[in-house]
Amino acid sequence: MARAAKASDGTQGSNSTPSVNRNTSKDDLLKYYREMLLIRRFEERAGQLYGMGLIGGFCHLYIGQEAVAVGMEAASIDGDQVITGYRDHGHMLAAGMDPKEVMAELTGRIGGSSKGKGGSMHMFDIETGFFGGHGIVGAQVSLGTGLAFADFYKQNGNVSYTYFGDGAANQGQVYESFNMAKLWKLPVVYVIENNEYAMGTSLARASATTELYMRGASFGIPGEQVDGMDVFAVYEAGLRASEHARSGNGPYILEMKTYRYRGHSMSDPAKYRTKEEVDDVKKNRDPIDHIKTMIEQAGVTEDELKVIDNEIKAIVLEAVEFAQTSPEPDPSELYTDVYLEA
């Protein structure tokens, strides 16, 4: 169901085909299932810990959008960078960060990936190429373009995957970044996670045009609209976009049509949409149900899936345990990491 934006320079993303009948290896199916399930179970537990008062402040859950992070991760290679906004837990898990460190950061413990000093919206991991975790809507788009600038400067063949939402798509610096990225042919893939709501404002109420994959057209940046609930559609579009960016053609835009099941944050009463709307997506478009159907068609047994489910459950419970037993940072940590020794 991909649609392609015609760009003024004539480049154009090719159409992706629906993935349901595609021949896919059983290993791939199970890998994606496992990674998506980890995010969902992790986020469910995070929501629970928030309700228990163990996680404070803001906590934006990724439930419903799992196929985007997992499919794109599969299209990346070693050394590529990922940067996103505040709904970042799914991206960190997909990038390969340790669930224990992510959960412990949510609870503000020393074992967290930022030693408890960053919180839900501010986590980083140089090893897996995850550059945050940014709380200012749209800021990560300029920063991600800067990561791509560094790739270009170093000529290292890597790509920056710069994620932002439908809300950030209206920020001015997004277009400042598009302009420079195309002008200098920077290796960046802009992934717009269009989950239909910027906090409580629907896309239609906030955007003069709702076809976000077209937003690069005036800069000559090709774009595609992708079914973000289908991990294979995401993966294939991700490969096309990566190939475009990696081979020196400059930026590429992927608009992922996705949906978040939970509120904007934990304190969102969600009066801006109906229960029926949410239920309909859960019932008919759920990314994990979708891959589960494919897995069953591939002849995987219920018992095999059960094993994976139990494995994931154990990983998440271990993370929860760690996040509650890891101590709070020592008061001496207050003044560390402000400056590096010159």
Place this chain on the structure above:
Amino acid sequence: MTDILMPALSPTMEEGTLSKWLVKAGDTVSAGDVIAEIETDKATMEVEAVDEGQIEEILIEAGTEGVKVNTPIARLAGGDNAAKAPAKADAPAAQPAVVADKPTETTPEAPAKPELRDPEFPEGTPMVKITVRDALRDAMAEEMRRDEKVFLMGEEVAQYQGAYKVSRGLLEEFGDRRVIDTPITEMGFAGVGAGAAMAGLKPIIEFMTFNFAMQAIDHILNSSAKTLYMSGGQIKSSIVYRGPNGAAARVGAQHSQDYSAWYANVPGLKVVAPYDAADAKGLLKAAIRDPNPVVFLEHEMMYGLEFEIPDVEDFVLPIGKAKIQREGKDVTIVAHSRMVGFALKAADQLAAEGIDAEVVNLRTLRPLDTDTVIASVKKTNRLVTVEEGWGPCGVGAEIAARVTADAFDDLDAPPARVHQEDVPMPYAANLEALTVPSVEKIIAAVKQVSYK
């Protein structure tokens, strides 16, 4: 008959070189004809005739240097409508000279009396004269030669050679991979720089002026200053945000603001404000090497001034150390950036009245060298702070607070602050002169704390 006058080609130009005449006595010119070329320290500009008429006499020969603005350079035997207007320069900011409107005391740039030897310069170090502008350029060039990861990005830094000609020659030496002209897109390119720094490069981000950095302050604070902390020490941001800060001349409220206090408020940033060429070179080299984000506040009115700097291979000054610019025993005047020159001039005049002032050049605003300031106050027992910014919550307020907290018993008078009046910068020359700090205001403040 009309005199054609030496035009001011920028808000801060006071003199220039009349490099070439394109007309000679006897030639007839029309309005708009290019009649001469003038070279300032920033650029070579063409001068157009404003009136019609016949060139009667060339008054200043081609090649003459240091021709003051408003000096008659030629005489025109004009038609009826010849007005007494100076030749108009083809410059975007061409204005009649304003400097002469002000009392000269208010715009000193160099002290009358030789300064103290810098303790950072070894005894017997050979010295060389250089402008602040070229000192900054040399600092960048030396660091770019030293470290491949260093690059310069900003508006007009490459082909135009810098809006204030600070990056002159860098494109030729380092090429367009490392000296990069950006679109006019401050938030965007500051973010690109911040992101590149996260990925391990060492960007120098030039803002044409720090007024425009307001568009980008989110990245300076949220993306650069806080990232090391938010990442638990994982992500370093070795980046320099630099450009002219503070009041230029006659450019109005939006182009004349001192942001020292704004940036100095933020943990995670280092904030440097050089005064002379040695500060500019030694501190910019240190800033580029520093593994932390550094806001480097230059001053447009200082770019063209010459100072002596040590003629050594690799001249680096420490960030975070103030300098006693002039020793004295009666009162401590603390200043930074251009205001150091004002303070030195005030000290000279005060000496004639029997008051021996010590001038502390802060050099760095964050980390603030409180030790040097307090040691000075313990000696003099009196404190005057000087800054171009507004007073409330300013640099002077911070220094006064620290001194009263740590040296209360050493003070013989409450500290006094000299700063911009609490209004946006006016355009009118007389109002502008009233609002900015001046030598007279510094002298009055010193007398106030000295009960004289």
